[in-house]
Amino acid sequence: MRFLIRRIFSISEKLRARPTVIRNYSNDAQKNEEKKEEEVRKNIVIEKFDTIVTLNIDRQKSRNSLDIPTLNELTVALDTFEKDATAKVLVINGEGGSFCSGFDVDELADKGYNPLKDASSRLLRRPLCDKPTIAAVSGYAVAEGFELALACDLRIIEETAVLGCLGRRFGVPQGMFGARRLTSLIGLSRALDLLMTGRLINGSEAYQIGLGCKLTATGTALGESIKLAKSLVKFPQNALIMDKLAAVNSQLNPNSEESMRDEAVMTSLLGNAIEDIKEGAKKFQGGIGKHGKFYKLTEVPLKDWELEETLEEVQVSIQKKDDKKS
Template sequence: MRFLIRRLATGVNSSIFRVNTARHASNDAQKKEPTADNTSEMKVEEVRKNIMVEKYGGITTINIDRQTSRNSLDESTLREIEAAINAFDKDDQSKVLVFNGEGGSFCSGFDLDELGDKGYYPLRDASLRMRRHPLCDKTTIAAVSGFAVAEGFELALSCDLRVVEETAVLGCLGRRFGVPQSMLGARMLTSLMGLSQALDLIITGRLISGKEAHRMGLACKLTATGTALGEAIKLAKSLAKFPQNALMMDKIEAVSSQLNPNSEESMRDEAVMQSLLGGAIEDMKEGVKKFQAGIGRHGKFYKLTEVPLKDWELEESLEEIQVTIDKTNENPKDDKK
């Protein structure tokens, strides 16, 4: 159904909206028509020419959908992404933004055909919104599958967190054709993994697997092939339950200390943090009351809110089991000596 609507939307300038239930982590999840009983699960999906914007509770996903070119970024797509990010910023109900690529690849960077036709500057100008760090004051997560190369690699680096599949392929692939880092990717790489490792990837343009990216510290979670989006949404749901003012303040301060020292951006970040402080104090008062009532004691992160977990959120949970071996009767011969 999604791809049918996608084809119908191609020749239409205005956006198309449809309403259905939330997409679960598994591809075969059944969908229901929205009713009065399941409005909390209702999702609005906006289908544009090159992206789809989905909303589920406090989570918004931006899905790049240019599968014939492995989700490359042309000027139109970049403008749509910018508009979607700005709308997310203004949406008080949306707390976490997840970037995803449809069809098994995250993003293959600038569309080189359009780069040849229009030149470098139109694409660079269209991507200026992605040069802001942090990308959003709210939390952003990249669900990386398939190829995340060139500017697609930089888009993933622009996000606060990255959930990366083991078989994903990442790297500065624009090195082959002389395309420079267009979204401050070099600065982000250096900040995230240190100068030596960053120079290795930037200068050589070599590709790395999801496993190597995780080892280098670029991924907050390494996951199996085909599960990046589901795991990213699970992570987003766990973050959306926190009081957001203090979370945003701490995130902005951390990013600014690395990427925006002594700049106009750092001044903007300081102003944003001051505006969040009043709300953070109110959240803190409520947090103290919850703690005094017994919620969250002993370091527990669950049951902070009264939102029940769905079955798909509980899959792939791990439990640590400690095994104690009784060695008293291990060597009976030794006992006779």
């Protein structure tokens, strides 16, 4: 899909990371030597189509999970978009068929929850950006990836997309205001269903309950998001942003003592939750709960009778030839 879009728009690829090859022919001894200096591969690829910017998460081997370097790149990309006067709409996309699978579990197990949460602090902004943002949701948008999609203003969701709070399996809370955003979008009852059970929903159900502004076929979320962005940039932006901020602030930024107290209580609970997260990460690395499985998450000791060996007695009767003739 991205290749088709490139043919429609003029592309700026200055921000794409490419290997730089340096050849040194300064003297005869070094004439045949080739020195290669490769930049560290970037996990966030930015492309600009006139006034529309696409932010593409590119960690395909881990379904675009978010480690600390990726979160740092994401922060820079979002701030750059906000400061660019020529950029009007941001489309967030995941390369390779998945939007984002949440925090990198290996790094979560190695470095703990707080470093990843600190690295994702830019995503706590409500709204994510003052300018319009669109999530092109394909494949997996789970855990913090689900929260990232919720943080965007609009969501184009593919029919076969998979969304949900997969962190529920291992005690990982919604760390980027996902619970508040989800409740604001679909109401308390439906939000509690997804938050407490952690069950996964497909794109069709997500659209039915109000999470998406459009349901689209597999492989078309990015293209449809670009089309939606084009329909937004034609409007005068000041009034559009004013109305958007008024709506978002009325739902996500209630300025009251009760709200501040509730958030303080939730923060105090995080200390105990971190111990659960450590154990959950170890379980995942050991194979428990992989591929989105919610069963056999706990190890149940076998009872005595289950440990006993049972022997099945099999009787085999051999009929003699003489008996058969008679």
